[in-house]
Amino acid sequence: MTRTVQQLFDLRGKTALVTGGSRGLGLQIAHALGEAGAKVMLTSRKAEDLEQAAAELQAAGIDARWIAADCGREEDIRRLADETLQRMGDVHILVNNAGAAWGSPAEDHPVEAWDKLMNLNVRGYFILSQHIAKKSMIPARYGRIINIASIAGLGGNPPEMQTIAYNTSKGAVVNFTRALGCEWGQYNITVNAICPGFFPSKMTRGTLERLGEDKLAAHAPLKRLGDDEDLKGTALLFASDAGKHITGQWLAVDGGVSSVTGG
Secondary structure, X not given: OOXXXXXXXXXXXXXXXXXXXXXXXXXXXXXXXHHOOOEEEEEEOOXXXXXXXXXXXXXXXXXXXXXXXXXXXXXXHHHHHHHHHHHHOOOOEEEEOOOOOOOEOHHHOOHHHHHHHHHHHHHHHHHHHHHHHHHHHHXXXXXXXXXXXOHHHHOOOOOOOOEHHHHHHHHHHHHHHHHHHHHHHHHOEEEEEEEEOXXXXXXXXXXXXXXXHHHHHHOOOOOOOOOOOOOXXXXXXXXXXXXXXXXXXXXXXXXXXXXXXOO
């Protein structure tokens, strides 16, 4: 029997692991998945932030837990995956969101900063996806992987942005998503990416202060930046059976900025 829309978006009985989930976009996505019925495991580096985020989710009636881990360290990633599986059983939904940014002119960009971004923003996504897939999703023949990329990964930026490493890493995430979606479709694992535009956050604070929130908002056809609700619908689509025939795709959630720039 064909399911209703409500049934397709229902995540009851599902478990989600959200990296970088203690604040910002990761916490917004955790709310969306939990509100749809999923149990949620949060991770980031700082236990205090995670404790507060989990309490916020629990106050909203969401089954939320946390594990402190640095997704730039392979040993932490593998420990995170194993402990999550031990504590919560199969992981049905993986949200790769932990990331970093760095702003400096390309000609002076520190190599160590380049390496840090590639390690966390790309390599970390691969290692965690591989580990969760091999131990849970492939044997279960079910999985939903959501990679948080960026509209910065769809092309270049104006010279004043100065985010060469960030753009490059997020471009890699977009193509990582395409390639992994093609390869793991045979296991009923979908892999999709969300490409946010500017959302006020700790990571974008420096850029917002330097360029001005009003100026950045003016570039968007909708004339505003992203808010605390704007990723929820896309995340739920990719995480649920409503999106079961979508894989290897990216969707910009940017107020129309990428349409103007041709991304």
